Amino acid sequence: MIRKVAIIGTGYIGCFPTSPHLSYKEMMFEAACRAYTDAGIDPRKDADGFVCVSEDFHEGTSIFDEYVPDQIGAYMKPVHTIAGDGIQGLIAAFLKIQTGLMNIVVVEAHSKASNMMFPEHITSLALDPIFNRPVLRNAYSIAAMEMRRYIYERKIPLEALAKVVIKNKLNALKNPSSAYPAYVDADEILAAERCFDPLSSWDIASYADGAFVVIVASEEVARNLKVKPVWIKGVGWCTETPSLETRDWVNATYAERAAEMAYRMAGIKNPAKEIDFAEVDDSFSYKELQHMEAIGLCRKGEAGYLVMEGETGIDGRIPVNPSGGSLGVGNLMDATGLMRIVEAVGQLRREAGRRQVEKAETAVVQSWRGIPTTTGAVVVLGI
Amino acid sequence: MRRVAIVGAGMTKFIRRAQETGKELSFEAANMALNSCELTIKDIDCIVMGTAPDAFDGVHMKGEYLADGAGAWRKPYMRSFVGGGTGVFAVIQGWYHVASGLFDTCLVVCEEKMSSCQPHPQGAFLTIFDNIIERPLGPNLLWIFALEMNRYMSVYKIPKEEIALVAVKNKRNAKDHPCALLGEDITVEDVLKSEVLAWPVQRLDVSPISDGAAAVVLASEDRARRITDKPVWIDGVGWCLDTTYWTNRDLAYPRYVEAAAIMAYKMAGITDPRREIHIAEPYDPFDYKELHHMEGLLLCDKGEAPKLTAKGVTSRDGELPVCPSGGLLGVGNPIAAAGLMKVCEIFWQLREEAGARQVTRKVRTGVAQAWGDLMQVGTVVVLRR
């Protein structure tokens, strides 16, 4: 009884370290114009619903959904905010199409991270205010502690994490939309100060600005358009627990559960074999490895080897983050998931240029909401 | 389309300053909702959270923070908001989770802890205005209500006395609500004599700032029938967001509420809402809003709602009981939780479980509605026994 649902258009602007020439509204409008042109639809006539993805403290505005409808063509239409990740927004659109109530739903997410004067303070504001926030003077300490335990249990050498950074920044050099591309070598990375020991600044994805719009449609609609549809074959999402003290510090359980759900829906039994390439969260270098294991691209403990052997490069056996990921493109906060979706759609349509992976028929895209959360989402896409 | 029912409901008391954390309030409401239909968290497939600005509770990404209190441990969990419309929208979000066919049950939780915000929750409200061209004027939330109320009164020539009747009715209704913060007997005189905050808005026109949570359990048709013999069906849902540029609109009439209502009525097969809707819980953070929303919900002509109130049509023993719960004016206004409280009330009324608040006439179809943002969003659900 599941309806087939396709992504029929994507549009974006970015990603930039800063973007002073456009307001967030103007950025959203540009991304939306590109998406509607891509899909060949008129939002005022054709779109049934809209989802925007945002968090108040990222914007500096309370109940940010107020400032969304006009510039994405959603004025006087059903719109709502998902305070989550871009992929959760995409899933909300997917669900609405599944009900049969709607046929075309538009998802928008953006980042104006450069407008926050103290982004780390904002991250700290997400910590439990009575047990954790008064103790921790830097929010990155959570990632640092998690990294320590993860590499301890999996016996991952720091070289493997450096390799993740090298690979993603190199992929980003082939991606014209990346904010932090670079050609770097392992010595440079390993020599850096561990400012949040064991994290060095190389391990942390820097913030970037950008806006992304993805248009989702039912099969009937998708088949009648000129565009080549990319099918949403499975979706999953999960929150483990907000409590730092009771969560799993080694395995990304949220991603495991989300992937199980998405694979079940997509009929995927052996992801390591059936998935052609993956976009997984790499807000921190170790997260890429942890997430690869969680979504079953390899067995637990193997991710480090895969990376060291170059298997996750664009030409490798299982390319991971051909876009350049957050380390190369930039950390787009709530929009990160949609950036990955846009990349995967581009790859599946074989429009990815120099970073095109050879076999691109089935992709998995995974997102994480960042510290201090344990929320993640997974989407399986295919042609 | 897959039919979805509400099978259980729960809420906390609405209070000015709660000792409980937001997580604990969420747990209390969610636990009561589960107990009310004798389910445990193992029976729940997914969780939906509705909670409005993070600046109330004082936690960034507060949806994430509240997750364990809402029972989301290792489950699919998603938070949405549409400002003040969130409480009713959360039910719509839960509806599409179950109606999609992906899940059979969904726990919907709404929470707001406004007392955390200092020196006054108005600090959070200040930041709902445009960051560059409105906030520098030092606006407060009362302004938008006062501006809208004045426009409504002027266009339809409604005297303040008629509007005050809503506050009198709702605060009286709230006396029978075990969770109410401000259930009391007041008179129109009291309202008119109360402190002027932002004319035409006076102290007793306004709902109180509160802490609280509410929750409902949703189930697919098969499951619902196994859980209870009194499921309440979500037969229509609608929502609509008007332009951000609120100073470009005529505030006299909430056309976005009308659009949301039409969407919900169409889905529910309602062609004559005045005849087919038996009971309503429109959003009443201020007394005139109840009237405004009755008109937007097409329950009466534009500018006519005050007359219905004056005639007693909207009282508990009237033909169209409106806000029998006591509404936000009487029960309290922890924003998202208050919206969901309205859905809970219709649920209890349709099941004839509202106790002292049970309306006189037999009711089979009810509507709950919330409103929010910059006088911009309408969220509507139609419920049926």
Add this chain to the structure above:
Amino acid sequence: MKMIKYGGIALKERDFKEGRVIVFRDAPKAKYLWDCGVAISRFLKGLKEGKIIGRRCFRCSRVMVPPRMFCEVCFRGTDEWVELSDTGRVNTYSICYVTWDMIRIKEPQIPAVIEIDGASRGMGILHLISGVKPEEVHIGMKVRAHWKREEERTGSIRDILYFEPI
């Protein structure tokens, strides 16, 4: 039938003042430097010059204020800048006796939506009214912007001190 227990333990202001309840405090550094973008940068520049600037859409012919680079009705880019008058009519107003943090003020503020002359019908902005007795303000009243002195203007909505009756 199960016993219904409603959660929620009510504390009083006193409990906080007298330290009878354990509390934690925090003041977030939620500070921002927002990009004004094309439309609002131009609007603010106009204010500095003592002008209210709008934007026209050629398809629906509306002249919009505050200006934006997109027309929400037609969903297309707007086409040209329009210099509007600094006069208008009161669409609605209030007489407010409290500040945003709920401190009572003696001299009430009069916030209003003012439909700007030269923009399309109903196109207003939020501002304050002054130079008039509160009881004399009425819907439909003609008003004019009272600007700050030129050398004091910074490119802000507050370059207009208030609107006053003509």
Add this chain to the structure above:
Amino acid sequence: MGIIEKINRNNDIVFWKGEIPVEFLYTAGVAGERFYRELRDSGKIVGSKCSSCRSIYLPPRIYCERCFTETDEFVETETPGEVYTYCIIKYDNEGNRMEREEIYAFVRFPGVTGGLIHRLGEISPEEVNIGMKVEPLFKENRVGHIDDIIYFKPYREK
């Protein structure tokens, strides 16, 4: 569709400064109140126990997040605890180098689900290791705050 005119000179770029001007006052909650009272009044670290799965939560809570039922018993935690993971922080949230680097650790206790995240003291960063035993050092004048524990320090058997 599209923006017809853009800013193409840096001269025309304008920023606007603002903030969300709020402060927060958090109650410790029902379980938190109990935790901090015990800490303040008797120097005890208490957790709460779920009667159905028997997990002991630290920090305590009024509900079991797994069973989603009320926890009904507060129990004292036994020290020493054990460092499960740790980090060394050299910069604060604004990127300023801190006057003294701080070591944070997640400390777990025997038989407890959870633990406490706190500072480590009386030890240099190089000496810390996963699995080491640590015990809390309490302040003398306690007020009911997480800082009533000054830090956790290496455990020495008495």
